[in-house]
Every structure is written in C-alpha cells, then in structure tokens.
Amino acid sequence: MKKFPWVANKRYNAFGPYLRSLFGVKVRKIGIDAGFTCPNRDGTKGRGGCIYCEGSGSRAPYVNPELPVIEQIREGKKILNPRNKPMKFIAYFQAYTNTYAPLERLRKLYEEALQDEDVVGISIGTRPDCVDEEKLDYLAELSRRTYLWIEYGLQSARNETLKRINRRHTVEELVWAVEETKKRNINVAVHIIVGLPFEKREDMLYTGEFVSKLPIDGIKIHSLYIPEGTPLARLYRRGYFTPITMDEYIDIVVKIIEMLPPGVLIQRLTGDPDPRTLVAPEWTLRKREILNRIERELELRDTWQGKEWRGK
Numbered sequence: 001m002k003k004f005p006w007v008a009n010k011r012y013n014a015f016g017p018y019l020r021s022l023f024g025v026k027v028r029k030i031g032i033d034a035g036f037t038c039p040n041r042d043g044t045k046g047r048g049g050c051i052y053c054e055g056s057g058s059r060a061p062y063v064n065p066e067l068p069v070i071e072q073i074r075e076g077k078k079i080l081n082p083r084n085k086p087m088k089f090i091a092y093f094q095a096y097t098n099t100y101a102p103l104e105r106l107r108k109l110y111e112e113a114l115q116d117e118d119v120v121g122i123s124i125g126t127r128p129d130c131v132d133e134e135k136l137d138y139l140a141e142l143s144r145r146t147y148l149w150i151e152y153g154l155q156s157a158r159n160e161t162l163k164r165i166n167r168r169h170t171v172e173e174l175v176w177a178v179e180e181t182k183k184r185n186i187n188v189a190v191h192i193i194v195g196l197p198f199e200k201r202e203d204m205l206y207t208g209e210f211v212s213k214l215p216i217d218g219i220k221i222h223s224l225y226i227p228e229g230t231p232l233a234r235l236y237r238r239g240y241f242t243p244i245t246m247d248e249y250i251d252i253v254v255k256i257i258e259m260l261p262p263g264v265l266i267q268r269l270t271g272d273p274d275p276r277t278l279v280a281p282e283w284t285l286r287k288r289e290i291l292n293r294i295e296r297e298l299e300l301r302d303t304w305q306g307k308e309w310r311g312k
C-alpha cells in the first residue's frame with residue numbers, strides 16, 4: 001500500500017486528522033451565529049443575497065442565535081460532545097458575514113468565544129469585500145494568541161458566474177483579501193462550489209486550478225444544493241437549470257484534489273443541506289456515500305492531492 005505524507009495516510013490532506021495531531025485530541029468546530037448580517041442582504045450591496053442563500057445565512061441547525069456567543073458555545077459542546085469525551089473546539093463564526101461590523105464589536109465577539117476553556121481556536125467565515133487593513137491587523141494580533149482561520153467565500157473563479165449568482169464581489173477582491181491575510185501570517189481558507197448554474201465542467205475545473213495557485217492554507221469544496229425559497233429554487237423549477245449528478249460531482253472533485261498543493265488542508269468535500277428545506281438534488285444528502293466514493297475514486301485512478309499540481 002502506498003504511503004502518503006499526511007497524518008491519516010489518506011490520499012488527501014484531511015483537516016480532521018491534522019487537527020487531532022496538532023492538539024493531541026479530537027477537535028470539532030462549533031457553529032456560531034453572532035447576529036451579523038450580510039451586505040448582500042441588507043441593501044448595502046444588494047437585497048436578494050446569493051441565489052442559493054437561505055435566509056439563515058448558512059447557520060448550523062443546532063445554533064440558537066438568540067443566545068450570547070459564550071452560551072452558544074456551551075450549548076454546542078453539549079450537542080457535539082454529549083458523552084463529554086476528551087475534545088476541544090474551534091469557535092466557528094459561520095452565519096452570514098462575520099467581519100461585517102465595526103472593529104470594536106468584532107473584537108468583543110471573538111474575545112468572548114475565547115473565554116471558554118475548551119475553545120482552542122476561532123474560524124471566521126466572511127466575504128472578501130468585508131475585510132480591510134485595520135481588521136486584518138487586529139486579526140493578525142489575535143492569531144498570535146489563538147489558532148485562527150479566516151474563510152473567504154469565492155465559490156467560482158469566473159467573474160461572469162459571480163455576477164449571475166449575485167455574489168456582488170469579484171475574483172480580484174478575493175485575491176486581494178487572500179494575499180493581505182496571508183501577508184499577516186493568518187491561516188486562510190477559501191470556499192468553492194462545484195455544480196453552480198451557468199457553469200460547465202471546464203469552468204468548475206478552472207476554479208479548482210485558480211485556487212490551487214493562491215497562497216491558501218485550506219479549502220472547502222461544497223456541492224451545490226437548492227434550498228427552498230431561494231432564487232435558485234425558482235430557476236430550477238422553471239427548468240432553467242439542471243443540477244449535476246453525483247458521478248459528475250465526484251469526477252470534478254477528484255480532479256480538483258489532484259490540482260491542489262499537498263500542503264493545503266481540505267476542510268470539506270461536500271455540502272451540508274438541511275433535509276427539511278432541500279429541493280434538489282437528493283444525492284447531496286448522502287454525505288457518507290459521497291465521501292466514500294471520492295476516496296474510492298482516488299484509489300481507482302491511483303491519484304492523490306498534488307499529483308497534478310503545477311506550482312504557482
């Protein structure tokens with residue numbers, strides 16, 4: 001059997017095993033909704049949001065946004081670790097745009113999360129057009145005190161697609177944000193979506209190739225799913241868009257994994273639809289099967305993360 005350089009001896013650099021080796025114990029992310037909104041929903045940039053955005057701003061189902069951050073962490077710990085096993089947590093500021101507020105408010109919320117003794121780090125999900133040098137300077141200081149990640153939504157490296165899915169930021173803004181974050185030695189991840197409407201297979205592969213050349217530390221690859229009540233659901237019902245199949249998804253994801261540099265941590269390889277609001281495709285609910293099939297496909301093709309990496 002081949003030996004791979006990553007801790008779990010998988011064919012890709014999986015985040016979970018990496019965290020376990022870093023902290024010596026299992027580490028899970030606790031989703032937090034700290035009451036932010038999003039410039040693409042509050043009218044600053046737009047009102048409708050991205051065409052696939054649920055009103056909850058991607059909040060995890062167990063999160064109660066009414067609670068203060070520290071309480072959300074305590075509740076999250078009970079749900080994610082009901083038997084109170086040895087475990088640590090990363091406070092994941094997940095819902096909406098988690099740098100979209102004055103610096104003083106951000107400081108208060110992030111520092112509050114660090115008060116929990118089991119929180120070993122913070123991960124902040126945001127848009128690339130919602131950071132500036134002042135915020136990044138503060139986050140650089142914070143990253144010297146805790147294990148910090150900033151996660152930027154890119155979704156596609158085609159500006160034309162970003163327009164059509166109503167992201168209201170550009171690829172160039174993402175590149176600026178990633179470079180400024182990396183310059184400050186902060187861990188940076190990007191999110192991409194495979195299966196967006198108006199895109200062909202080559203566009204999705206182009207996004208994979210594009211991000212493989214960015215100075216990122218991590219990536220989340222999401223499968224597109226269609227939530228009820230979104231503009232995407234209307235497009236789908238009117239027949240303007242056919243989602244990709246699970247086979248197509250697996251083929252493209254395997255190709256993207258091959259292109260990624262070996263050092264990039266893969267934090268996610270599927271989406272996480274809420275079954276109560278999912279319109280289609282049904283296969284996106286079968287998370288375990290998707291992950292198993294990706295691993296099997298890597299084996300069948302005898303390939304691995306970085307095999308097709310061409311460097312910068």
Ligand code: SF4
Nearest residue numbers: 038040049050053096
């Ligand atoms: S940036 Fe995020 S929260 Fe804002 S509209 Fe898009 S998906 Fe929703």
